[in-house]
Amino acid sequence: MPSRTLSQYLVITAKGLAMGAADVVPGVSGGTIAFIAGIYEELIETIHRLDMGFFKSWRKSGFKAAWKHYNLSFLMALFAGVFISILSLAKAITWLLAEHPILVWSFFFGLVVASILYVGKQIKTWNPKVLIALLLAACMAYAITLAKPIGATDSTWFLFVAGFVAIIAMILPGVSGAFILLLLGAYTSVIGTLSQLGDGITKLDSGIFFSAFWKLLIFGAGAIVGLKVFSKALNYMFKNFKNITLAVLTGFMIGALNKIWPWKEVLQYRINHNGEEVPFLERSILPNSFEGNSQIGLAIVFMVIGFLTIFLMERFAASKKER
Numbered sequence: 001m002p003s004r005t006l007s008q009y010l011v012i013t014a015k016g017l018a019m020g021a022a023d024v025v026p027g028v029s030g031g032t033i034a035f036i037a038g039i040y041e042e043l044i045e046t047i048h049r050l051d052m053g054f055f056k057s058w059r060k061s062g063f064k065a066a067w068k069h070y071n072l073s074f075l076m077a078l079f080a081g082v083f084i085s086i087l088s089l090a091k092a093i094t095w096l097l098a099e100h101p102i103l104v105w106s107f108f109f110g111l112v113v114a115s116i117l118y119v120g121k122q123i124k125t126w127n128p129k130v131l132i133a134l135l136l137a138a139c140m141a142y143a144i145t146l147a148k149p150i151g152a153t154d155s156t157w158f159l160f161v162a163g164f165v166a167i168i169a170m171i172l173p174g175v176s177g178a179f180i181l182l183l184l185g186a187y188t189s190v191i192g193t194l195s196q197l198g199d200g201i202t203k204l205d206s207g208i209f210f211s212a213f214w215k216l217l218i219f220g221a222g223a224i225v226g227l228k229v230f231s232k233a234l235n236y237m238f239k240n241f242k243n244i245t246l247a248v249l250t251g252f253m254i255g256a257l258n259k260i261w262p263w264k265e266v267l268q269y270r271i272n273h274n275g276e277e278v279p280f281l282e283r284s285i286l287p288n289s290f291e292g293n294s295q296i297g298l299a300i301v302f303m304v305i306g307f308l309t310i311f312l313m314e315r316f317a318a319s320k321k322e323r
Contacts, residue, residue: 004073004074009073009074009077010077012039012074012077012078012081013077013078013080013081014081015033015034015037015039015078015081016077016078016079016080016081016082016083016084016085017081017082017084017085018033018037018081018085019033019034019037019078019081019082019085020081020082020083020084020085020086020089021085021086021089023082023086023177023178024085024086024089024090024093024178024191025093025108025111025178030082030177039078042071042074043078044231046070046071046074046075047075047227047231048231048232049070049071050070050072050075054066054070057069057070086194087194087197087198088198090191090194090195090197090198091194091195091198091199093191094188094191094192094195097188097191101262102262102263102294102295102298102299103262103295103298103299103302104302105260105261105262106262106298106299106300106302106303106306107302107303107305107306108260108306109257109260109261109262109303109306110302110303110304110305110306110307110308110309111306111307111309111310112179112253112256112257112260112306113257113303113306113307114306114307114308114309114310114311114314115253115310116250116253116254118310118314119246119249119250119253120246120250122246123243123246123247123250124242124243125243129244130243130244130247131247133244133247133248133251134247134248134250134251134254135251136248136251137247137248137249137250137251137252137254137255138251138252138254138255139251139255140251140252140255141251141252141253141254141255141256142255142256142258143255144255144256145255145256145258145259146258156215156218158186159186159189159190159193159215159218159219159222160218160219160221160222161184161222162181162184162186162190162219162222163218163219163220163221163222163223163226164222164223164225164226164229165180165184165222165226166178166180166181166184166223166226167222167223167224167226167227167230168180168226168230168234179253179256182256182259182260190219193212193215193216193219194212194216196208196211196212197209197212197213197216199212200212200213258284261284262299263284263285263286263287263289263290263294264282264283264284264285265282265283265284265285265289265290265291266281266282267281267282267283268281287299
């Protein structure tokens with residue numbers, strides 16, 4: 001593994017900050033940021049190599065040699081940036097979702113539309129198999145958005161499942177973990193928990209901190225298990241059935257647009273763990289049917305901003321490849 005200076009590790013942490021910011025926003029993938037930043041292959045290789053053999057290496061060659069062999073300084077620097085970024089942005093996004101939901105979801109909608117085009121145009125060959133894969137994935141994702149949530153999204157078992165599935169964003173560029181959490185109906189719950197953890201730290205409230213920390217520990221455990229289960233299978237699919245895999249990802253995002261449509265009608269509420277009444281079942285409606293200020297003009301502006309965010313990222317990635 002490469003030997004790096006402190007300044008180089010600080011650059012890796014900065015890239016982790018960018019990945020963390022991406023992972024908080026539905027439609028942008030931390031994997032995509034890693035790909036653009038030139039650390040994707042090293043990240044995947046390091047994760048694949050990390051196993052229980054670390055302890056054998058520790059006993060045989062010492063902790064320092066094992067740490068270097070498994071490239072853990074790289075992981076620590078990267079994930080420190082990811083964690084700091086997610087923790088910093090979670091509270092801001094929680095507030096924005098509460099105060100300006102239409103504008104936030106409009107921005108996310110623009111991000112995902114651009115991501116659909118970004119992933120879809122990487123499909124090199126179109127044939128019946130690819131089209132069928134895209135259509136089936138789109139129909140499946142759309143059906144999921146219509147389904148009633150399978151349980152309280154802040155329950156322990158659900159957080160484990162959410163972490164298990166959302167970790168796919170770390171493996172494939174173009175897939176957002178936050179976007180998958182949206183599909184599962186767990187996005188606001190996880191973001192809220194991260195916000196609580198930040199409150200516990202800033203207010204020195206151990207009760208709030210440990211309550212949030214326990215939930216995130218469960219979520220993280222699910223992510224670690226999911227990473228080990230999915231990594232080999234996903235990389236195999238991507239390397240051997242790239243077009244079909246990209247078609248499935250594209251269809252998945254197309255069908256899921258219903259989930260992040262900015263204008264919703266609440267059909268059913270539930271009481272969350274704080275005793276607050278929050279939406280449980282919603283359906284998409286046209287802006288002119290929305291009760292209250294639909295903010296159509298501003299919503300369109302934020303959709304365009306979201307779209308251009310991905311477009312500019314793609315252009316930046318393309319320019320780096322040409323150098």
